[in-house]
Amino acid sequence: MNELDVLDAVRERAVGEPAGPRRRRRPVAVGVRGAVLLAAGLLAFLAGAGGWLGGVPSPVAWLLALAGAVVAYRGLGDLLRFAAGPRVDVLFWVLCGWLVLVVGSAALAPLLPLPDPSDTAASLIEPSMARPDLFSSHPLGTNNFGLDLLSRVVYGARASLTISVIAVAVGLVVGGTIGVVAGYRRGLTDRVIGTLVNALLAFPPLVLLLALATNLEPSVSTLLLGLSILAVPLNVRLARAVSMQVAEREFVEAARSMGATHTRVFLRELLPNVLPSLISYSMIVVAALIVAEASLSFLGLGIRQPEPSWGNMIAEGQQGVFEQHPHVVLVPGAALFLTVFAFNLIGERLQSRWDPRRSRL
């Protein structure tokens, strides 16, 4: 045990989670086992998910796919442990990998060899509701209009991520500034801002978006406006709480007594200390906004067909389509779930590293 391990063990003991029994195994064996498990798992997953066992999705195929996914995940974990040591956070790195994949393909979407995601005229000749088959021209299958699902998932990610990330950036800059000012100035400023934030937070996210959608045409700019309105008060609340704590610290007092102006204290003392908390929280806000956008599009009031969005792709599975062709829902559903999961978990891990004042969920 080196020093870090001891510290870890102490910390875990302190929160009541003693470190589990350490496995002592030769790393090479772990690596080989990982590779074998990964390969076998992937194969089983593809066999199950691809429906090679028969045309109609049977419970056996589902179970096989599920077991395959679990085995492949275990294999990946072994490989990661082989590469980076026994204490590596497997889930974290797997989800990081997924995020890199999604963001990368979304950013490079126009350069990738993908068919058009929304041109229903061109897709007339394509098979409709084709099942996923990795070795065909539509690896993830097609929808009702014969549009390629892989391409739609990638372009859907492009829309979702762009909108959510811009809204979060707006929330971070506007909400963060307002929150830090409120937490530093206190007094009347703080009261006014706090009341406004409480009033804005009285609306459930989706209700707020729907209220805006009543009067405004569904469009990307409407979505951006709505999601930004959602993101700002969340950031204000956090920035206010953190900066209030930071403002009481000695170094701020020291800066003030050496004659630093408010602006200087704000920029040089408060902001650098508040930013880590805000950024890790932003990951979680991105996840929430992706869900909000998807929900709105699911209801037909966000991004509209034929433009793809994960929400409206999942909506295609309603009215009995899902029962016959589950891939129409499961393909965008899996992408949505993994992305939201990744943002949530990475945000939480960053929070526990950067934000000692982490909320109790």
Next chain:
Amino acid sequence: MTDTALAGTRKSPGDKARARTRRTIPTVRHLARRFGELVVVLLLASFLTFSFASLLPGDPTIAILGPERPPEEYAALRQEMGLDEPFLLRYVTWLWDALHGDLGRTPIPPGGDVMDRILTALPVSAELAFLAVLLAVVIAIPVALFCASHPGGRVDRMLTATVFGVISVPSFLLGLLIIMLLVNQTGLFPRNGWQRLGDAGLAQNLYYAFLPALTLALNEAAIYSRLLRNDLVATLREDFILAAKAKGMPRARVLLREALRPSSLGMVTIAGVSLGRLLGGTVIVETLFGLPGLGSLIVKAASDGDVILMQGAVLVIAFGYVAVNALVDISYTWLDPRIRRERA
């Protein structure tokens, strides 16, 4: 709260006595201030509700008459609806009427009195929210008890990741999966629809409400179980637990009789808050399962461009949320004297 709850953080007897004499007046003042804040927040929320619908570009008369009518008709309707009045005057009139229980009438079919329609829809959403919270608590308690009694065990270590996994499944996806597994595969439950409690009796009502409530409950259960688990682990380290164990009390009894109650305060608070949040958070589930609640009302208002209905429904939801939150806050202060002292 019983004395056992506070055993671990009990201060010295002198502190306690002093706090008791000082306690009454600050509590009243604290409540009065909370109430003042509450009124201001409600006013602001109503103003925001009205602005969302009225300040934004877009013309409600187009939604009512349809596009491409002669301009005089729009003008006449604007006149009739009072849309040419100054914004603030309209807001005050609207709020005054709303405070008297009149949210106006909507001309968009099926039309009718907005308050009536909200009052018909509200019980559905309220029941759904209540059932969901109840179900979530029922799921969360055993999970948390198990994890807390085996801290660091296999299940416990998976809990955090599982919690994040579950809350990362959007409700429409979860709902569709539940429909696929429990309706189409087994046929145990109805696909959609609703039976009112008054018309069909409790059994029928619950039969139709179960799946929507379950969809809502899983998210909540994940959050509650983590919260309760952490509080339980903290409580189990208290001296009175050690004393109970030392006296030879069986483990199950220690967990259920001694540890659970003092640990459940955090979960009770969160459950209260989610009751308020779910009142407007059932939109997706109601749409998915075809339930005639507030959520469906709002979705219909949004897709019809029905500003009057939307204003009314959003106002009710926002008021409900703020009121429930304030109640939770006050009862929390009342339940746990530690907080009362800190704040006062």
